[in-house]
Every structure is written in structure tokens, then in C-alpha cells.
Amino acid sequence: MHQEQATEQKRLDTVVQKIDQQLLEAKDAYAKAHSETRAVESNYIANTSINTAEVDDSMETNAEIQQQRNIVARVTETENIMAKSVDTLTMLRPNPYFGRVDIVEDNWPETLYIGLASLQDDDGEFLIYDWRASISGVYYNGTLGQVSYPTPNGEQTVDLQKKRQFVISDAKITNMFDTNETVGDEMLQFALGQQNDEVMRNIVATIQKEQNQIIRDTTSDLLVVQGVAGSGKTSAILQRIAFLLFHAREALNSDQIVLFSPNRLFSSYIADVLPSLGERNMRQVTLAEFFSARLQGLTVQTLFDRYEQEQQVIGSASRRIREVLESADIVTFIQQYVAQLSTKDLHFVDIYYEDKVFFSATELASYMASLSDNYSVRERIDKVQKHFMQVLMDRIDSLQDADWVLEELDNLTDQEYQNLLGDEDIEETLVSENVDDVISLVAKRYLIKHWQVIDDALYNNFYLDIYEQYAAFLTYMGTQDEAHADWWEAKQERFARQLEYHRIDLEDAAPLLFLRDALTGGGTNQAMSYVFVDEMQDYALSQLLYLKHAFPKAKFTVLGDSEQALFRAVETPQALLNKYAQAFAAKQPTLIKLNKAYRSTQEIMNFAKALLPDGEDIITFTRHGDKPLLIQTEATQVDDVLIDEVARLRQGFQTVAILTKTADESTVVMDALRNYPETVQLLHATDRSRVANVLVMPIYLAKGLEFDAVIGYNVSQENYPDGKATGLLYTLASRAMHALSLISIGQVSGLITHVHETIENKQLHNN
Numbered sequence: 001m002h003q004e005q006a007t008e009q010k011r012l013d014t015v016v017q018k019i020d021q022q023l024l025e026a027k028d029a030y031a032k033a034h035s036e037t038r039a040v041e042s043n044y045i046a047n048t049s050i051n052t053a054e055v056d057d058s059m060e061t062n063a064e065i066q067q068q069r070n071i072v073a074r075v076t077e078t079e080n081i082m083a084k085s086v087d088t089l090t091m092l093r094p095n096p097y098f099g100r101v102d103i104v105e106d107n108w109p110e111t112l113y114i115g116l117a118s119l120q121d122d123d124g125e126f127l128i129y130d131w132r133a134s135i136s137g138v139y140y141n142g143t144l145g146q147v148s149y150p151t152p153n154g155e156q157t158v159d160l161q162k163k164r165q166f167v168i169s170d171a172k173i174t175n176m177f178d179t180n181e182t183v184g185d186e187m188l189q190f191a192l193g194q195q196n197d198e199v200m201r202n203i204v205a206t207i208q209k210e211q212n213q214i215i216r217d218t219t220s221d222l223l224v225v226q227g228v229a230g231s232g233k234t235s236a237i238l239q240r241i242a243f244l245l246f247h248a249r250e251a252l253n254s255d256q257i258v259l260f261s262p263n264r265l266f267s268s269y270i271a272d273v274l275p276s277l278g279e280r281n282m283r284q285v286t287l288a289e290f291f292s293a294r295l296q297g298l299t300v301q302t303l304f305d306r307y308e309q310e311q312q313v314i315g316s317a318s319r320r321i322r323e324v325l326e327s328a329d330i331v332t333f334i335q336q337y338v339a340q341l342s343t344k345d346l347h348f349v350d351i352y353y354e355d356k357v358f359f360s361a362t363e364l365a366s367y368m369a370s371l372s373d374n375y376s377v378r379e380r381i382d383k384v385q386k387h388f389m390q391v392l393m394d395r396i397d398s399l400q401d402a403d404w405v406l407e408e409l410d411n412l413t414d415q416e417y418q419n420l421l422g423d424e425d426i427e428e429t430l431v432s433e434n435v436d437d438v439i440s441l442v443a444k445r446y447l448i449k450h451w452q453v454i455d456d457a458l459y460n461n462f463y464l465d466i467y468e469q470y471a472a473f474l475t476y477m478g479t480q481d482e483a484h485a486d487w488w489e490a491k492q493e494r495f496a497r498q499l500e501y502h503r504i505d506l507e508d509a510a511p512l513l514f515l516r517d518a519l520t521g522g523g524t525n526q527a528m529s530y531v532f533v534d535e536m537q538d539y540a541l542s543q544l545l546y547l548k549h550a551f552p553k554a555k556f557t558v559l560g561d562s563e564q565a566l567f568r569a570v571e572t573p574q575a576l577l578n579k580y581a582q583a584f585a586a587k588q589p590t591l592i593k594l595n596k597a598y599r600s601t602q603e604i605m606n607f608a609k610a611l612l613p614d615g616e617d618i619i620t621f622t623r624h625g626d627k628p629l630l631i632q633t634e635a636t637q638v639d640d641v642l643i644d645e646v647a648r649l650r651q652g653f654q655t656v657a658i659l660t661k662t663a664d665e666s667t668v669v670m671d672a673l674r675n676y677p678e679t680v681q682l683l684h685a686t687d688r689s690r691v692a693n694v695l696v697m698p699i700y701l702a703k704g705l706e707f708d709a710v711i712g713y714n715v716s717q718e719n720y721p722d723g724k725a726t727g728l729l730y731t732l733a734s735r736a737m738h739a740l741s742l743i744s745i746g747q748v749s750g751l752i753t754h755v756h757e758t759i760e761n762k763q764l765h766n767n
């Protein structure tokens with residue numbers, strides 16, 4: 001192997017030389033493109049300051065400006081391409097590839113090297129294949145022997161004769177292994193044994209077979225991934241996004257991909273993965289942000305506010321109503337409600353312009369009443385919208401030559417006038433050569449702009465009071481569910497109360513939007529191609545269905561771990577898939593299960609899985625550390641115990657996170673650590689980054705994240721009394737990569753004593 005390594009190093013040296021040479025060329029080309037862009041831009045600025053006072057001059061200027069703009073766009077694009085090339089080569093240089101496969105295809109032997117991006121020599125020969133290329137699938141997919149990979153002409157089979165993995169650092173091979181597995185355990189050991197960064201790393205060099213299935217799936221319209229804690233779900237979907245962007249480069253851009261993530265902290269934690277693969281980031285949004293954007297002016301309750309609220313006793317009536325609002329059936333209830341609505345049941349509101357009523361609710365309602373009942377409510381609302389848009393246009397036409405309008409035009413600056421004239425009508429106005437026509441045109445545009453808000457209000461159906469309408473829907477639900485009419489009444493009152501504070505409960509957001517869209521026919525984004533939902537177990541079915549409704553053309557990848565549920569009872573993965581597949585009317589639903597936990601040491605995972613009723617299905621990755629430590633103490637001593645434990649763990653590890661059950665408990669911990677010599681950071685739901693090495697946060701905020709060492713604060717019987725808390729404890733334990741300590745004030749939770757053989761005990765009592 002020693003000799004082999006020397007040969008491989010030689011090959012690597014020639015590749016690095018090639019990279020250096022291409023890098024020089026690319027930097028040179030970039031510098032040229034950059035100065036060309038600057039030159040064109042300054043030319044453009046000089047040209048746009050040409051006098052635009054005279055109508056004729058301004059027309060000429062417009063044509064020139066357009067031409068200049070095109071030139072700027074072209075040179076900027078060249079500059080961007082060169083910049084990207086420099087970035088890719090710079091990224092490749094220290095670590096050009098991580099894998100090699102020797103294959104025989106149609107009796108033709110070939111050796112391929114796999115890395116983060118492709119590299120070709122001057123003859124077009126591939127020195128490195130991008131990990132996402134079809135042929136690279138061979139590296140991830142197969143053990144030695146016959147392996148197939150997809151080609152445009154169908155599956156192609158090759159004989160895989162050798163698979164080699166490299167650890168390369170600063171262009172030197174520090175280690176290499178030949179393996180028959182997907183990716184050898186040595187490589188994984190190496191990757192997983194490292195200490196935690198503040199940001200997630202990409203896993204391209206060590207993608208596992210099942211993860212590869214998720215990454216390279218191109219056929220499913222609904223891909224459900226149920227994976228145990230730390231099994232690489234999040235990692236796999238990020239690599240999947242990079243894969244999709246690579247293969248559909250022409251047809252797909254990163255704006256057509258959206259990832260629903262649990263919170264801002266998580267968003268920033270994963271924000272570097274795609275850039276590290278040379279890709280632009282997808283859009284990221286939390287559920288509350290998405291709903292808030294659609295319900296402008298309202299603050300939508302976040303999952304975390306909701307969780308904190310759950311900690312107080314919530315009555316069975318509220319729970320029952322919530323179940324209905326969050327079920328798939330709510331969509332049918334809304335359709336039924338809308339179908340039986342008559343004009344008098346609709347809540348219209350006035351449309352204002354600058355404090356004056358422009359279109360009154362009465363005139364809107366009476367127009368609606370004049371329409372035949374043969375039209376559905378939706379169709380009638382459409383007609384109201386179109387009618388009043390036309391009324392607005394007629395008003396604009398009739399006012400084009402009004403004195404006050406012409407006066408307003410006189411007051412415009414040249415630039416404002418020029419902007420109204422725009423580029424596109426130059427030809428037309430030149431032909432007419434009639435200054436009056438040009439002025440009329442400008443006047444009309446002025447009025448359109450002036451009353452744009454009215455047009456927007458009509459376009460957005462703001463003449464319907466959707467909140468009143470939703471309140472009426474809740475009352476209607478009471479009439480359908482007579483035995484619980486008073487519960488619905490109470491719900492309706494809570495909704496109205498919240499609205500006064502511009503707030504809305506999470507459970508109301510999806511039904512309300514469904515209702516709005518059913519009445520107005522809007523709310524869909526046809527351009528979105530892929531929607532990813534992480535932590536699916538915390539989403540209600542009605543919420544997922546609304547996402548499906550909002551992005552009707554998108555393929556969905558939903559992933560999560562039913563054992564880490566914040567709110568819901570555990571379901572089997574197959575039941576979950578069936579439920580989603582039916583609700584989504586999926587044509588190609590696929591379920592992938594990831595049972596192997598990579599994040600935590602075997603000792604930590606043994607404890608975590610013992611907490612679960614069916615934990616034995618979880619396969620732990622063999623990487624050893626200490627058994628989790630349980631420290632039982634008293635309220636009077638807990639602060640000292642905590643400080644000692646943080647200090648002890650900090651000696652061995654970079655990040656130590658103290659996880660609590662609630663936000664309130666986190667502040668108690670902060671108080672206990674006020675004299676701790678290092679910076680301690682308390683994290684909130686709105687935080688975007690972590691800056692300290694010692695962190696304090698409630699468990700739900702740590703979802704999706706990982707830390708070198710975790711301290712579970714106060715795992716007492718009082719705090720975690722029964723099976724409902726199992727998911728929380730399991731989530732807590734599985735955030736730890738290398739070390740886990742649990743501190744209990746007084747009696748330890750029965751959930752933990754139950755699995756005492758997986759932990760190390762330390763008793764601390766008052767003397």
C-alpha cells in the first residue's frame with residue numbers, strides 16, 4: 001500500500017499542477033472580464049446622464065440606454081462565470097478528490113476519480129468527476145462486482161473492480177483505504193470523530209447507500225424520509241438539493257427550491273453546506289414566517305410559542321377543536337362551508353384611498369348581489385374583482401385630460417417624466433409624433449401609478465374581510481358539530497381576541513388561508529419545483545396540505561423522526577407515508593428509512609434508544625466514548641454542580657450545550673452560570689447564530705442541531721413525569737456527539753432510572 005500511496009500522490013501532484021495552471025488562467029480571464037465590466041458600466045453611467053428634457057432627445061436616449069444595458073448584462077455574465085470558475089478551482093485545490101473507482105464498461109477498463117467538482121485537462125479528459133455525475137453513482141451505490149447507474153439510454157451495468165478512498169489535506173494524501181463497502185467505516189470514523197463546527201459540514205466523501213437513494217431520487221413526487229436521530233436526514237437533503245441543481249442546471253434555479261426549517265438558528269447552521277459544494281443556497285423559511293408573509297400584518301404563533309403554551313394545561317375542549325382544525329378533513333369542511341355561502345353571508349369592507357372611501361362595502365356587496373346565483377361564490381367574487389378593476393380603469397380614462405392631472409404632470413421632474421414614458425412605447429410614440437398623444441399616455445400612466453394601491457387592493461381581494469369570514473366559519477362549524485357548539489364558540493372568541501393584538505394561533509393559519517384561497521382562487525405558486533420539509537413530525541396534516549396547495553407543481557421531500565415529536569403521538573413510518581400519500585394524492589410516493597445513527601457515540605445512542613419503546617431498531621455506529629453521566633443533586637447544590645460539570649466538559653470539548661425543558665428554565669440556568677468565567681450564550685427562537693462555546697437553550701430550539709457535549713438540566717421526575725416526555729428526552733440525548741451528562745434535582749425521572757444500565761451514576765447529597 002505504501003508504494004501505491006506514492007503512486008497516488010504522484011497522480012495527485014499532476015492534478016494539482018493542472019489546477020494551479022487553470023487557476024492562473026481563470027484569474028487572468030476574471031481580471032480582464034472585471035475591468036471590461038467596470039469600463040462598460042462607467043460608459044453606461046455617462047450615457048444615462050444625457051439631457052432628457054426634450055421629448056425627441058429622450059427617445060433617442062432610451063434606445064441607447066437599452067443597448068448599453070444589454071452590453072452591461074453580457075459582460076457581467078462573463079465576469080460571473082469567470083468568478084465561479086476561480087471559486088471552484090480554489091475549492092478543489094487543497095482536496096481535489098476523495099474517491100476512486102476502477103470499472104470495466106463494455107470490456108473497456110477505466111479509472112475514475114470522484115471529487116467536489118469536475119476537472120478536465122486540455123484534451124477534455126476528465127481528471128476528476130463531479131460527485132453528482134451519473135457515473136459517480138457507482139462509487140456510492142455498490143459493492144465490488146456488477147453495479148448499474150442511470151444513463152439517458154437507461155441503466156448501464158459496469159464491473160466495479162476497485163473502490164478506493166482518500167483522506168487528502170492540503171494536497172497531500174494522509175490516508176487511503178481500499179474498501180468493498182459503500183463507504184468504508186475508517187473514513188466515517190475519521191469524519192465523525194472530529195469536533196463540532198458551528199456550521200454543518202457537507203458529507204459528500206462519505207455518503208451512505210440509503211442516503212444516496214434520497215439524494216439521487218428523481219422520480220418520486222412525494223419522498224418521505226423517516227430517520228432516527230443523527231441518521232443524516234438533513235445532510236442527505238442538502239446534498240440532494242446540490243444534486244438536483246447540478247442535474248437540472250438549465251431548468252432549475254435555487255429560487256425554485258424552498259426548505260421549511262424549524263428555526264432561524266437551524267437555518268444559519270446549515271447555511272454553509274451548499275456554498276461549500278459550490279452552489280447557491282435555496283430559500284429557507286419557517287412555517288410561521290411563511291404564514292405571516294401570507295397574512296400580512298399578523299404575527300403567526302411559532303411552533304415554539306405553541307410548545308411553551310402547551311406546557312400550561314390546555315383543556316380537552318381546546319385540544320379537540322385543534323385536532324379538527326389540524327386534520328386533513330378541515331379542507332372538506334371549508335369546501336362545504338363555501339359551497340353553501342350566499343352573498344349576504346359574505347363580509348365586505350370599504351376600500352380606502354388616502355382616508356377616503358374609494359369603493360364602499362355596500363356598493364361592492366350590491367354588485368355581488370346583482371349577479372346570478374348560477375355562478376359559484378368563487379366565480380361571483382371574481383366578477384366583482386374584474387368589474388371594479390374596470391370601473392377604476394374607466395375612471396382613469398375619463399380623467400386623462402383633467403386639469404388637476406395635467407397640473408400634477410407639470411410638477412414632475414424630468415426623471416419622473418422619463419420613467420413614466422418608459423422604453424417600450426418609443427416606436428409607437430415616434431410613429432404618432434403627436435405630443436398631445438404622448439402627454440395623454442403619460443397622464444394615463446401617472447393615474448395608474450397614482451391609484452396602484454386601489455388596483456392592488458382589488459387584485460388581492462382586500463374588499464373581503466377574511467378574518468370576519470373565518471370567524472363566521474368557526475360559528476358554522478359549531479352548527480355542524482352541535483354537541484360541541486359552545487367549544488367552537490369559545491374558539492371563535494379566542495380567535496377574535498387574538499386578532500385584536502394582531503396575532504393568530506398556528507392552528508388557525510392553514511384553515512384561514514384555505515378559506516381565503518377557496519373564496520378568491522389565489523394563493524398558489526406554480527413556479528416552485530421542490531419543497532423540502534424538515535422535522536415533519538411537528539407539522540399538522542392541514543399545514544402540510546396547505547403547502548401542497550400553495551405549491552401545486554412541486555415535488556415534496558418531507559423528512560423527520562416520529563420519535564422526536566414535540567406535539568404528536570408516535571406513528572409507524574409506513575402509516576405516516578400512507579397518510580401523506582393519500583392526502584397529497586401522490587402518484588409516486590416513496591418511503592426511505594434511515595436506521596443508523598451517526599452523530600453520537602455508541603454509549604450515548606445506547607442510552608437514547610433505551611428510552612424508546614421500539615428503540616432496538618436503531619443501529620448505532622461503532623464509535624466509543626464515556627457512558628452518559630447522571631448526577632443527582634439537591635436544589636441548594638445544583639448551581640455548583642452545574643458550574644463544575646460545564647468546566648469539566650469544556651476541558652475536553654469545544655461546545656457544551658445546556659438543554660432545558662422550557663425557556664423559563666433556560667433563564668434559571670443563565671442565572672446559575674452568571675459567575676462562570678467564560679461567555680455563556682442564551683439562545684432564543686429568533687437568534688440566527690451562536691457565538692459562545694457554552695450555550696443554553698430549551699430542547700426544542702436545539703432540534704436539528706448538534707454539540708460536542710450536552711448537559712441535560714434537571715431531568716427530574718417532576719420535569720419528565722411520564723411517557724409524554726420520552727420524545728423530549730430522546731431529542732435531548734441525541735444532540736450530543738461525544739459526551740452527555742444529565743443533572744437531576746431530587747428524584748430522577750422514572751424514564752431514566754428505567755434504563756439505569758446505560759448510564760453512570762453519581763449521587764450528590766447534602767451532608
Ligand SMILES: Nc1ncnc2c1ncn2[C@@H]1O[C@H](COP(=O)(O)OP(=O)(O)OP(=O)(O)O)[C@@H](O)[C@H]1O
Nearest residue numbers: 203206207208229230231232233234235598599704
Ligand atoms: N454519511 C455521512 N458521513 C459523514 N457524516 C455523516 C454522514 N451522515 C450523517 N453524518 C453526520 O451525522 C450528524 C447527523 O446528521 P444530520 O444532522 O444530517 O442528521 P439528522 O437525521 O437530520 O438528525 P436529527 O433528526 O437528529 O436532527 C452530522 O454531524 C452529520 O455530518
